[in-house]
Amino acid sequence: MEVEKKNVASSQENKTKPKKLVGYILFLLFGIGTWLNLNGIWIELPLLIPRLPEGWSLSPQLGMASNIANIGPLIIALIRHLIGKSSSYEFPSICVIFAVGISVPLILSFTWFKQIYLLGKNRSIYLLVLGFFLALVNCTSSVTYLPFVNHFDHKWLNIYFAGESLSSLIPAILGLIQGVGQKPKCVPVSLNSTEMKAEYYPARFSVQIYLICLSIIMLISFIAFIILWKIKVKNEEKSQAKQIIVGENAQSSLLTVNNDGIIVENQDDKQEKFTRRTIIYLIIILWTSILLIGCIPSLNSYSLNPYGPSTFHYVIILCQCCYPFVSLLASTFPNLFTVSTIGIIISTISGSLAFFYIFLTAYMSPCSPFVDEWSGKYIIAIIWALVYLIFYYERIVLGNYFNKTSGHRGLFWYGLLTQAGAFIGALFIFILTTFDVFKERDLCTYYPCY
Known part of the structure; x- marks a missing residue:
């Protein structure tokens, strides 16, 4: 009998393993669709900047345009308030996010270089406006994707975070293959001129192909979401059939396991009250989001470019690897x-x-600390990596904390304050840039810093 029980247990375990693997893949692919498009545009900046009139000021302008898109989470917050605790808004909202995330990169691939003369200058209106719509849906993903994942067992949240981290790593790898960030060649402006200008090497494939690749990846992520949604609906139907009623005010049983080996949770018994500790952690999420998501992307060109294009490129790639590592x-x-x-x-x-x-380093540009010394490149790379490692560690730790203690409501506020912080940080850097607080460093100009 014992031998038969062991054989049955081992056969069940063997059947469960591929089902768990399917779950891992689905949550990874779903998480990839969070920030893929916006991260992709940031990675392409070294190719976009030389061809667009804004120059390096494109970075804070794009950051500001992107973070105005935080109106999206506010709209979702209003919808959630009007319909109460219902999660019925999640499926249509996520479908809209994917529809925009798939179609807009395709449109952008044919229009990113077009300019419009406005207020006395040529401006990259197509890039900024379409970038705004991509940011709108990416920002909204923070308050829709996380609550959707909360319908499943706790163990899948970290897998989702891993997928979210790949939404920054995959564009970075594509950019690396493309050849973004190659050191330019300094050539004379004219035959009789001593003034030098940067001449950039062509990429291995165009910005258009890069954006089309992002659109295809978003389509794959959307397919993964549809499968997860069907699993969720199927298990909710099963859980209703297996409710255990204890007294008049009893609530439904917690867990139901479906045929795909993915556990779905009923969230009715989750504690919704926020303790003082929870509120402190939410404030920390707001603060780290101001720095990590709001300020740092808008500062990258001013902080890293003085140390050379190779440092700028490889530090950005290194930072994109930090989230997947954590x-x-x-x-x-x-x-x-x-x-x-x-x-x-x-x-x-x-x-x-x-x-x-x-x-x-951004404030002191073009003469940032240790800018002309070999040690400066390593110091700035280590500091940037530390910021990403520390803050992503915090975000994952606190994300799991809210998931376990506050459930759907906690993860919703986690996402909402993330986007609020991103907006505040981007607005702060944009204002400083407007007053010319930060200065560019031309790659082909000598600066007597010491």
């Missing part, structure tokens, strides 16, 4: 991501100090 650790060693108030405070202070060094 997500992999969270999936492999979940015990390392247990919430500790002291640990969260120490990491927040450490990450903030590292950010202030990045801000200092």
Whole structure:
């Protein structure tokens, strides 16, 4: 009998493994659709900037245009308030997000270089407007994707975070293959001139092909979402059939396992009240989002470009690898991501100090600290990587905390404050840029910094 039981258990385990693998793949692909398009545009900046009239000021302008898109989460917040605790808004909202995320990169691939004369200047209106719509749906994903994942077992959240991290890594790898960030050649402006200008090498494939690739990846992510949604609906029907009623005010049982091996949870018994500790953590999410998502992307050209185009390019690639690395650790060693108030405070202070060094390098451009020394390149690379590692660690730790303690409501506010922080940070840097606080460093100009 014992032998038969072991054989049955082993056969069930063998059947469950491929089903779990399907779950891993689906949540990874779904997470990739979060910030893929917007991250892709940031990666392409070294190719876009030489061909567009804004120059390096395109970075803060795009950051500001993108973060005005935080009106999207506010609309979702209003809809959620009007319909109460119902999650009926999630499916149509996510479908709209994917519809825009698939179609707009295709349109942008044919129009990104077009300019319109406005207010006395040629401006990249097509890029900024379409970039706004991509940001609108990417921002809205923070308050729709996370609550949707909350319908499933807790273990899938870290897999989703891993997919979200790939939404920045995949565009970076595409850019690396494309040849973004190659060091330009300095050539004379004219035959009799001593003034030099940068001449950029052509990419291995065009911006158009790059954007079409992003659109195809978004389509794959959408297919993964549809499959997950069908699994969710199927399991909700099963859970209704298996409800255990204990008394008049009893609630439904927690777990139901479907044929695909993906556990779906009924969220009715999740505690919705926010404790003082929860509110503090939400404030930390707001602060880290101001720095990581709002300020840093708008500062990258001013902070990194003085150290050379290779440093600029490879540091951006390195930073895109930090989120997947932290997500992999969270999936492999979940015990390392247990919430500790002291640990969260120490990491927040450490990450903030590292950010202030990045801000200092941007403020002092073109003569940033150690700019003409070999050590300067390594210092700035380490500092940038530390900021991303620390703040992404915090975001995953606190995301799991809200998922377990506050459920759907906690993850909704997690996403909403993420986007609020992104807007505040981008607005702050945009205002400073408007007053010419930051200066560009021309790659072919000598600066007597010391």
